[in-house]
Structure formats: C-alpha cells, structure tokens
Amino acid sequence: MVTLSMMHTDYTIPAGWAVMVCPPAVHLNPKRYEDPLVFNPSRWEESTANNASKHFMAFGGGMRFCVGTDFTKLQMAVVLHSLVTKYRWVEIKGGNIVRTPGLHFPNGYHVRLHKKIY
Numbered sequence: 001m002v003t004l005s006m007m008h009t010d011y012t013i014p015a016g017w018a019v020m021v022c023p024p025a026v027h028l029n030p031k032r033y034e035d036p037l038v039f040n041p042s043r044w045e046e047s048t049a050n051n052a053s054k055h056f057m058a059f060g061g062g063m064r065f066c067v068g069t070d071f072t073k074l075q076m077a078v079v080l081h082s083l084v085t086k087y088r089w090v091e092i093k094g095g096n097i098v099r100t101p102g103l104h105f106p107n108g109y110h111v112r113l114h115k116k117i118y
C-alpha cells in the first residue's frame with residue numbers, strides 16, 4: 001500500500017493504492033527472455049537457478065516458495081515431452097489468445113490428439 005503519492009518513471013502512484021507484482025508481465029519481458037512468446041523449453045537448458053528471482057517467480061519466492069517446484073518441473077518435462085513426441089495435435093476450434101496480461105483462451109482451445117504410429 002502506497003502511503004504517500006509518489007512518482008515512478010512517468011507514472012504517479014496515488015496514496016492509498018496497492019502496488020502488486022504481475023508475474024506474467026515479468027515472464028514475458030523481451031529484455032530478459034529472447035522471443036518470450038515462442039514455446040521454447042530449451043531456453044531453460046542453461047539455467048542453473050532453481051530459486052525465485054525478480055525475473056522468475058512462477059513458484060513464488062521467499063519463505064512461501066512452492067515446495068512442489070522440483071516435482072512440478074519433472075512432471076511437466078515428462079508429460080509435455082510425451083504429448084509432443086508421441087501424439088499429433090490437430091486443432092479443432094478456438095485458439096484466440098487474450099493476454100490481460102495473464103493468458104486466457106476466451107473460447108477455449110480444442111485439440112484432438114492422435115497417437116503417432118511408428
């Protein structure tokens with residue numbers, strides 16, 4: 001909560017306003033992440049940091065840092081890898097993306113998965 005009106009860059013933050021961090025805006029910062037809108041899991045290959053930083057806060061930070069972080073990353077790697085390599089994806093309908101700045105699919109995004117036959 002801002003107790004006294006203050007200026008930040010060109011913006012005035014009036015007294016009484018709450019200031020919150022917007023993680024999606026942080027995670028889509030092109031100055032920090034190359035082509036942030038591109039699905040590129042390989043971007044994390046060189047990453048050694050496992051904790052929150054001011055540039056990565058998907059799992060919170062500080063003393064409330066998500067205890068499921070490592071489990072979740074492993075699950076996502078296994079499930080996503082399987083979905084992408086073992087199935088063919090066919091779009092059915094939807095797919096409009098709204099960033100507000102959170103990611104929303106207002107009409108849903110329907111796909112049909114076909115198991116690949118080798």
Ligand code: HEM
Nearest residue numbers: 057058059060061063064065066067068069071072073076
């Ligand atoms: C994509 C998956 C996940 C995301 C994005 C996520 C995100 C978060 C975030 C942002 C917090 C911090 C909340 C706060 O600051 O109050 C949190 C806390 C927590 N998460 Fe997760 N989480 C995920 C998966 C999981 C899983 C799979 C588990 C358990 C197996 C888990 C267990 C917890 C617990 C217990 C806390 C509270 C930690 C504490 O307060 O000390 N999370 N998570």
